[in-house]
Amino acid sequence: MSKKEIPYKIYLTENELPKEWYNVRADMRTDHRPLLNPVTHKPVTLSELEPVFCTELAKQELNDTDAFIEIPKEVRDFYKMYRPSPLVRAYCLEKYLDTPAEIYYKFEGNNTSGSHKLNSAIAQAYYAKEQGLKGVTTETGAGQWGTALSMACGYFGLDLTVYMVRCSYEQKPQRRTLMQVYGAKVIPSPSDTTEVGRKMLAEFPDSSGSLGTAISEAVEVAVKGNGTRYVLGSVLNQVVLHQSVIGLESKTAMEKYDVYPDMVIGCAGGGSNLGGLMAPFMRDKLQGKESPYFIAVEPMSCPSLTRGKFAYDYCDTGKVTPLAKMYTLGSSFMPAPTHAGGLRYHGMSPILSQLYHDGYLDEARAVSQVDVFKAAVEFARVEGILPAPESSHAIKVAMDEARKCKETGEKKVILFGLTGTGYFDLISYERYLKGELKDAVPTDEALAKGENALPEV
Amino acid sequence: MSKKEIPYKIYLTENELPKEWYNVRADMRTDHRPLLNPVTHKPVTLSELEPVFCTELAKQELNDTDAFIEIPKEVRDFYKMYRPSPLVRAYCLEKYLDTPAEIYYKFEGNNTSGSHKLNSAIAQAYYAKEQGLKGVTTETGAGQWGTALSMACGYFGLDLTVYMVRCSYEQKPQRRTLMQVYGAKVIPSPSDTTEVGRKMLAEFPDSSGSLGTAISEAVEVAVKGNGTRYVLGSVLNQVVLHQSVIGLESKTAMEKYDVYPDMVIGCAGGGSNLGGLMAPFMRDKLQGKESPYFIAVEPMSCPSLTRGKFAYDYCDTGKVTPLAKMYTLGSSFMPAPTHAGGLRYHGMSPILSQLYHDGYLDEARAVSQVDVFKAAVEFARVEGILPAPESSHAIKVAMDEARKCKETGEKKVILFGLTGTGYFDLISYERYLKGELKDAVPTDEALAKGENALPEV
Numbered sequence: 049m050s051k052k053e054i055p056y057k058i059y060l061t062e063n064e065l066p067k068e069w070y071n072v073r074a075d076m077r078t079d080h081r082p083l084l085n086p087v088t089h090k091p092v093t094l095s096e097l098e099p100v101f102c103t104e105l106a107k108q109e110l111n112d113t114d115a116f117i118e119i120p121k122e123v124r125d126f127y128k129m130y131r132p133s134p135l136v137r138a139y140c141l142e143k144y145l146d147t148p149a150e151i152y153y154k155f156e157g158n159n160t161s162g163s164h165k166l167n168s169a170i171a172q173a174y175y176a177k178e179q180g181l182k183g184v185t186t187e188t189g190a191g192q193w194g195t196a197l198s199m200a201c202g203y204f205g206l207d208l209t210v211y212m213v214r215c216s217y218e219q220k221p222q223r224r225t226l227m228q229v230y231g232a233k234v235i236p237s238p239s240d241t242t243e244v245g246r247k248m249l250a251e252f253p254d255s256s257g258s259l260g261t262a263i264s265e266a267v268e269v270a271v272k273g274n275g276t277r278y279v280l281g282s283v284l285n286q287v288v289l290h291q292s293v294i295g296l297e298s299k300t301a302m303e304k305y306d307v308y309p310d311m312v313i314g315c316a317g318g319g320s321n322l323g324g325l326m327a328p329f330m331r332d333k334l335q336g337k338e339s340p341y342f343i344a345v346e347p348m349s350c351p352s353l354t355r356g357k358f359a360y361d362y363c364d365t366g367k368v369t370p371l372a373k374m375y376t377l378g379s380s381f382m383p384a385p386t387h388a389g390g391l392r393y394h395g396m397s398p399i400l401s402q403l404y405h406d407g408y409l410d411e412a413r414a415v416s417q418v419d420v421f422k423a424a425v426e427f428a429r430v431e432g433i434l435p436a437p438e439s440s441h442a443i444k445v446a447m448d449e450a451r452k453c454k455e456t457g458e459k460k461v462i463l464f465g466l467t468g469t470g471y472f473d474l475i476s477y478e479r480y481l482k483g484e485l486k487d488a489v490p491t492d493e494a495l496a497k498g499e500n501a502l503p504e505v
Numbered sequence: 506m507s508k509k510e511i512p513y514k515i516y517l518t519e520n521e522l523p524k525e526w527y528n529v530r531a532d533m534r535t536d537h538r539p540l541l542n543p544v545t546h547k548p549v550t551l552s553e554l555e556p557v558f559c560t561e562l563a564k565q566e567l568n569d570t571d572a573f574i575e576i577p578k579e580v581r582d583f584y585k586m587y588r589p590s591p592l593v594r595a596y597c598l599e600k601y602l603d604t605p606a607e608i609y610y611k612f613e614g615n616n617t618s619g620s621h622k623l624n625s626a627i628a629q630a631y632y633a634k635e636q637g638l639k640g641v642t643t644e645t646g647a648g649q650w651g652t653a654l655s656m657a658c659g660y661f662g663l664d665l666t667v668y669m670v671r672c673s674y675e676q677k678p679q680r681r682t683l684m685q686v687y688g689a690k691v692i693p694s695p696s697d698t699t700e701v702g703r704k705m706l707a708e709f710p711d712s713s714g715s716l717g718t719a720i721s722e723a724v725e726v727a728v729k730g731n732g733t734r735y736v737l738g739s740v741l742n743q744v745v746l747h748q749s750v751i752g753l754e755s756k757t758a759m760e761k762y763d764v765y766p767d768m769v770i771g772c773a774g775g776g777s778n779l780g781g782l783m784a785p786f787m788r789d790k791l792q793g794k795e796s797p798y799f800i801a802v803e804p805m806s807c808p809s810l811t812r813g814k815f816a817y818d819y820c821d822t823g824k825v826t827p828l829a830k831m832y833t834l835g836s837s838f839m840p841a842p843t844h845a846g847g848l849r850y851h852g853m854s855p856i857l858s859q860l861y862h863d864g865y866l867d868e869a870r871a872v873s874q875v876d877v878f879k880a881a882v883e884f885a886r887v888e889g890i891l892p893a894p895e896s897s898h899a900i901k902v903a904m905d906e907a908r909k910c911k912e913t914g915e916k917k918v919i920l921f922g923l924t925g926t927g928y929f930d931l932i933s934y935e936r937y938l939k940g941e942l943k944d945a946v947p948t949d950e951a952l953a954k955g956e957n958a959l960p961e962v
Binding site for chain 1: 928
């Protein structure tokens, strides 16, 4: 516990903004399982990645030796428009829970993209610009990543084509418009602009699309294009690297008040947010120092860590991407249509997967979506901020742990990641308030089917 | 110009948060024209206001002697959850405009209500709680004020009933849900819960509602209720008082870097935001010191300052509220349905009106909504933040002034108010991008009709 008076919000100065990202892979005591070529099953090389990814990003993807990588000045300048983000002491939540615990959250939602995705989007756009590329392509499901990348590309004057899953394109016109305001070209997927899309439309003219198809379309256009590359918002090592800015700022802010977390909690979909938040604290653990207890929170409907298998699998449903060793439910697994789109991914960041497998990431916990929205509404009323459904998974577990502290009398210091705001998720909140939300827990049969479809490596 | 390096965002510490609001009326060199009873046309007394407003707020409404009024500790504690708000140096916008001007904006959108309205909502809720009231009622059009008040009442555990103009209730379900998340009861107006509403429904069963009717319903329920009062989000003196926190923080932040604005610009609907932003700088002017040039920006479609009359008028279309001396287009004037709902008010804060009439508020400028959205999109792309359409009126004029500086070479320091975000206004942005927006400038005949309907006082 700190001896200094801790403000409601700790803001670092711009000079305290990290100058380097932290690459946790360099400190991991493991033989990193390489990405494999999806056809040959041999480790992918830089030259195989370069037609798809920007060269500098492909290098970062493969880098497991440099613990620190400089944040380019241009990226830091952009960061200054919305970072350092506040580390909030949740005084009101503590009072509401009547807990002896100290609760802190790192709030990444105070930017127009509404989430932490912007941290990596601006880095990826910068390297594309630096390489002299004309533009990039990507896919988006619910729209958070597409929005973040639109802002980043708008800033650097890069062309951006976003393949948006058709049902989202139609159901979330606000997200689509937001991307267009920032100059992005938004195409509903499947589309007639790619071979993959045309094939899909010929077979299923009324297809409402899927993330798998959208990825395949975006990759096809990037590879065939002149001076274009494909970019991705989570799962990849490079994204976890960029997101380390979240944890680095959190650690510096806490150190200013002589506080160190006993527990670090984050929601985990692709894993980039939790990976970033816990990175510098994980370094302490990897170096054998005092360190927090780490908890990854996932939805019961898509339990990759708690019920998945640690195995090589495709990163996409279309099976065009490299194979990664990760916790996975199988790339053919279709999670139920829950209200936390950002957590509906069949796999998990290879970095987080390895840390979990090796026991450094202490625990994964699957929670009910109804319980998550209950926690979200309680949080909104006492802390003011309307949280994203994804972030609310971390809120739910942080509140549970704080309540346990009330029972035991322990003054634990709890840090969790509040990754974003729920301003575009009000339909989900409405369904919760009406009592219409349910949980969809996959059957053992469904999981066995996904596992059986894993590639043989 | 400052000699110190100015960061992108200037954050005051929580200890620097103002401890008192500034009441500009106390320094104004004028005989304040009192509110008049709408029936007797005699100055309203405290006892006449008390059945409608909380007692402490009624006192603030009439207070023209105390220059500073203490901000209660409970309100300051709530402020700490989202204040001090950042004063942003718009480096990217300056670069984009290639201007020698220094541009600053005070950003009030980083809270879930999305605007500055929360500054007064929490104060009004606090005084209601302190008085031992059970709850409050209000009306909302587009939903910003209703959202802010829902958050404030949720925090203090007060009942809140919001009469929401029926067409907004149906067209903006997200805003409605957001209020419900914070525990508010939201009723589409006209409703069968009041005499006024029932009468309106009997006459016009398909009425889509109006702000005038919603006010009348909210007032009726407050006055008839047991331990309830009515609260309002703009126009009133008490609201301008609470919003002075915007200007006080801005001035302190600028002083830390030895900067003083040459020009202060704000959008003006009811006037609470500009009134709050300019308050401490206006004090300098009222005291004969060096002071900025003040510009109020309003939409061409609702030009109360630029084409209205300085006269006594009703504050509502239902003619149940007291008469206020203000610039007005007449309470019967119906502005065209533009995309800046917060600026569609027939009148203007009596404080701003008097200051404009007396030449202290230097200039009012009416701008085109198409030009405003053009500026909003440019701003979003270079500064990252998607601005509310209302706020974008100030952006438009700030950009115009910065461009003038480029022509003249003047290094003016421009400060404007960025009152909120446009996350719930994306339908308007979509219409702008599609080229569907037009301007609706009222005819001289329409204005004459409004003026002829002014009450004879």
